[in-house]
């Protein structure tokens with residue numbers, strides 16, 4: 451029996467939709483920003499002259515392990531995601547992907563990713579990847595239901611991949627590596643306090659103990675956003691100190707400017723504690739990080 455063009459097109463559209471669901475399970479937007487940060491970390495570790503093959507392997511391996519962690523995070527939260535408007539249409543709660551298939555997908559991605567890292571850039575990087583996976587999936591994800599300190603744990607998991615990019619270059623950890631880690635760690639507080647404020651009702655309904663749920667006045671979330679934005683601004687100049695490069699003053703000025711702009715929006719959010727100021731802070735965080743990564747990347751060139 452011959453296949454009509456319409457039936458062929460329908461099957462193709464169906465296959466594409468399934469593929470899109472599996473991609474969605476890996477949280478691709480977060481992954482893109484995270485992998486950009488890993489790449490920049492590799493560049494900073496080698497003063498702008500990374501071994502491009504090692505960097506490529508670090509990015510591919512980190513992408514696989516991070517994707518696996520996001521699939522498992524959604525597998526664990528497949529029921530609570532159904533309770534939140536923001537997440538109820540995800541592939542698992544909506545039923546478009548079966549729980550078993552997602553678990554298998556996540557397991558394959560994770561084991562291939564850790565093995566790939568071990569084979570290409572070494573066991574050290576693979577071990578950081580596995581530890582980050584465990585922290586995100588086994589510690590952070592259940593902790594969202596029990597303590598507002600979950601964000602601090604999630605922020606460690608979010609920042610550790612930077613050390614994977616660094617270690618993949620064979621450079622020993624130093625003050626600059628610690629500064630990069632601290633930049634991504636602190637960045638996540640204004641980023642997430644803004645998000646958690648915007649979705650505080652959703653989080654409360656799903657039983658998630660985010661800070662704006664525990665403190666609906668917004669005072670503590672505001673203070674946490676300000677404190678972290680201030681720490682971020684201070685630590686963001688560290689990679690440019692004591693460096694034998696001419697562009698340091700320009701990079702320090704740019705880092706301070708970006709940090710102060712975000713800090714002002716964190717202060718505004720803390721004073722107003724409304725959705726509009728939270729949205730502005732969220733946008734600022736999504737502009738800040740790529741801009742700061744750009745400054746770090748430009749440093750050896752200037």
Ligand code: HEM
Pocket residue numbers: 479480481483484487536601602604605608609638641642645736
């Ligand atoms: C404690 C750590 C973090 C938490 C709890 C968190 C949570 C979230 C949530 C819930 C959203 C969706 C906002 C919406 O739907 O309006 C989001 C967006 C985003 N996050 Fe994060 N995030 C964290 C860390 C990170 C890290 C480490 C990165 C990458 C370096 C990142 C990159 C992004 C990007 C690019 C978006 C916008 C794209 C999107 O809407 O999916 N986040 N984050």
Ligand SMILES: CC(C)=CCC/C(C)=C/CC/C(C)=C/COP(=O)(O)OP(=O)(O)O
Pocket residue numbers: 480484512515516519520523579582583586590604605607608611
């Ligand atoms: C190498 C490796 C394993 C890297 C993992 C890095 C990674 C994906 C960190 C995630 C940071 C984070 C806490 C995101 C929010 O998750 P959430 O569960 O609060 O977001 P949601 O509510 O949208 O699901």
